[in-house]
Amino acid sequence: MERLETTADVRRRMSRQKSRDTGVEVALRKLLHAAGLRYRVHRRPVKGVRREADIVFGPARVAVFVDGCFWHGCPEHATWPRNNADFWRAKIEGNRSRDADTDARLAAAGWLAVRIWEHEDPVAAADRVKATVAARRVVRGTPENCLPGGD
Template sequence: MTRGTILPLSGHASKPSRPGASTPDVRRRMQRTPQRDTPPERALRSRLHRMGLRFWVDRRPDSSVRSRADIVFPRARVAVFVDGCFWHGCPEHATWPKANGAWWKAKIEANRERDRRSTAALRHAGWRVVRVWEHEDPTRVAKRIANIVRKRVTG
């Protein structure tokens, strides 16, 4: 290998450059989309907290994984990801943009592949991964998570 050779990061394909927003309205909407503390995350956290559960928010569950879980129960080793229907390609509610459609399809597919890799890596490290869609009922999801956490803590 010659000096100055640039190698791609392992496991990552080179990304095509991001196209500009199709309209100013789309640009504003995308800029306003939060990366954390979304309404579905806050609703779920509120219900979990009311059930007496305590957790970390927006943390890397394990140093071996780069992704950050939305909710982390370190003692139970449970990592919760609240996936947005658009960004993670929900089979029920995802919509594919017409403008720059090929780029968005590749972007969302890459997000889904990253989710699969993160889930596999965390499971390999002994974590229980819970992935929920933003459209799921937060009360039902909170009950499911509470059961998982309590079973893992009490053994």
């Protein structure tokens, strides 16, 4: 596979892309916090697994990932660049593969990965996360884990 050089403009634009604390991620966190949920931010849920979740609910064992449409190959909004196409396809497909591997590793350790696309409505995404955390708290079991702010 021949790799073409990227232009200085493309390199500069891509290097400015935020990988954490994006607008969507911050909006989601604010909604979850306002709902009484407490969480950790940008943590590795499982020791020994070098994958960092955007939002982590420890006792419920829920790890939330806010995925960018371009970088993670959103089925609705993904675009495939024409310049350096082979490089970008491999990069995005590699991200998809790593996401699937992350989900499997977390599941093997008793965690549930929740994937939120950047284009999703933050209110709907927060509702989905709240329902997931509540269900996991009930399943995992103690009454104090069922209260808001128990994480």
